[in-house]
Amino acid sequence: MSGPVPARKRTKKNEVSSSLPDLVPSDNSYLQRILNAKVYDIARESSLTPAKNLSRRIGNKVLLKREDEQPVFSFKLRGAYNKMVHLSAEQRERGVICASAGNHAQGVALSAKKLGCRAVIVMPVTAPKVKVDAVLGHGGEVVLHGDSFTDAYDHSLLLAKEQGLTFVHPFDDPDVIAGQGTIAVEMLRQHQGPIDAIFVAIGGGGLISGVAAYIKAVRPEIKIIGVQTKDSDAMARSVAAGKRVTLSDVGLFADGTAVKLVGEETFRITRELVDEFVVVDTDAACAAIKDVFEDTRSILEPSGALGVAAIKKYVAEKGCKGQTFIAITSGANMNFDRLRFVAERAEVGEQREALFAVTIPEARGSFKRFCELLGPRSVTEFNYRIADSLKAHIFVGVSTSKRDESARLARTFEKSGFETLDLTDDELAKQHVRHMVGGRTELAREERLFRFIFPERPGALMRFLSSMHPEWNISLFHYRNQGADYGRILVGLQVPPKDSGKALRDFLASLGYPYEEETDNPVYKLFLR
Incomplete structure (x- = not known):
């Protein structure tokens, strides 16, 4: 279930009282429950913040309902x-x-x-x-x-x-649902103009049930769109099946929405009042975390960013322009060490990084010729270890600025004689292979190993290659852009004995890059030589 999934068609307006008696205006209705909910002894009215950069980029007005501002950083x-x-x-x-x-x-x-x-x-x-x-x-x-x-x-x-x-149930309780519904009251008070859709992350369904119950009672023309991850989409599957579906397992990245079985009451409300579902993947959530950070300087947890991820997917698939969307940023309880993963996957999720496996001839000049094809694009990652006397397999990441640019780059490499495999959407490559390229080889004769600190700017790699003696060969290369001003690169050079003295020293001095030789490092000898 990878794209927008329609919810079951709602009952007509004049049929609501018979099918959902607790949703019509009465003393026992959710509307009354929400309006009378006691939350402000402890919660605060969160802000509705324009996401100016994201809005400009996707051509629609995006507002963020900042529930990450609460005392516990969640709604x-x-x-x-x-x-x-x-x-x-x-x-x-x-x-x-x-x-x-x-x-x-x-x-x-x-x-x-x-x-x-x-x-x-x-x-x-x-x-x-x-x-x-x-x-x-x-x-x-x-x-x-x-x-x-x-x-x-x-x-x-x-x-x-x-x-x-x-x-105290986390979602399947009328008082809990009503408490979450106060978010919708605030949104309509804070923005009284047109709203085309509100995007709400779903775990067990308490938040979307409360929001939908109030919005559909007061502003029924506003679409309510539920958002789930591909590996924790119990609500979307349940609505599609017409009954609650228990997932055998759930993903752990977006832990705030990792629910195997949604609630009875939340399922009933959601299938009647929610207009659509959008299912997003991990990379899209990571990209959305980055989007919110760029607009607010706040870091959401994965579940908290799902609404933003869904807006981007919704706009891309439907071609919306000039509409107004609200995403509830539902939480910001992020483990700091998880940011490494988020930063790495955000570029792929936003399609700002393309990954390739490229085969080049194991001949002097091939590496340089391949790099020339990249032009002014920034290399985000480069992994290579000599393994074959005829061909070399390299793993390369490249910054991109347009969707589907990876396919165009792959065709460019192919036309120049470099066999290419586009790995941009390959989970094995993104999760594991990128960290495992390399190994020991018998072909690394006369190899000298160096660690360099390169300035992170276009042209630094080409300067290195252009300065190198034409008879020398690169037998190992590892680089990953870490977002700093300087990049750290590991390079293996096959230098003939006649050049291993003054010629090598002159070359290293001409670069002007700080370096350390690691040829005698025991870790290198154990794993790479």
Whole structure:
């Protein structure tokens, strides 16, 4: 399920009261529940921020509903507090329990602290450390169990029964849904002009149920579009099947939406009120994190960026122009060490980096001739190790500025006699192979190994190649753009004995690049020689 997936056709307006009695204006309706929800003792009205750079780039107005600004950096605080403030004094005295991948956990823990009650939080062992630490910091008692939300949920129900605790569901509860729906109230108050669609990330469905219930009651012309990742699309699959579908497994990158089975109530509301679903992949989420950072200087967690990723995909597929879209940036609880992965995959997700496996003749000058084909484009990665006396296989990443540019580059390489495989969409290449190119070889005779620091600017590599003696051969080359002003490059040079003295020293001095020789490094001898 890779593109926009239509939801089941909604009931007609005059049929709503019979099919969804709790959604019509009445004392028991979701509209009334949302308007009467108690969230502002602990939550704040988050801002609605224009994404100016992204809007200009895609030709549509994009607004960000900044739920990452909440005290727990997520919208989950709203629903948790609204549920808990409605508990009886006896229930609060016994304490509460919840299951969560992290954001709901923080909301429950902070709400319990505010209300003065005990909170036990069951989290999957895969929950990011930043979220676990935040729960502990708010006074919650953390129990780690299972690999997914569903595993943690099942265990929390057992503990609730054993200890007499009140369970606070992360999404499948009317009070929780109503608390999340207050986001929609704020959006319509903050932007009273036209809104074409609101994009909402879906895990179990609490957020989109609350938003859809209010928007469709007040501004039914606004589309509500649900967003999920390809590896955690339980709601989209359930709506397509007409019944709740349990996923056998879920992805862990967007942990905030990693739910195997959506709620009964959230499924009912979503299939009736949500207009479409857009399913995005990991690379698109990473690119969206970068987009939001460039506009706000804030770093979202993957689930928090799904709405932005979906807007970009929606616009690309439908060709929208001049419309107004809102994405709810639902959370910013990101583990810092995950940023390495995000930065690397964002370029591919935005199609700003193309990856290739290129075969070139193992002959002097071939490498330089290939680099000349790249022209002014920046090389983002280059991996090569001599392995064959006739051909060389290189792994190369190139900065691109247009969609589908990788295909055009591949044709250019092919026309010049270089056999080329486009790896831009190859998961094996992106995840593993790029880090494994190389190995030991018997062909690296007379090889000298050097580490260089290159300035990160176009032409630096060509300067290196042009300065090298025509009889010398590059037998190893490794480079990866790390986003700094200077790049670090490992180069193996096959230098004849007659040139290994003064000629080599003169060459190194002429470059003007800082370097260290690593020929005697034991790691090099063990793995590469």
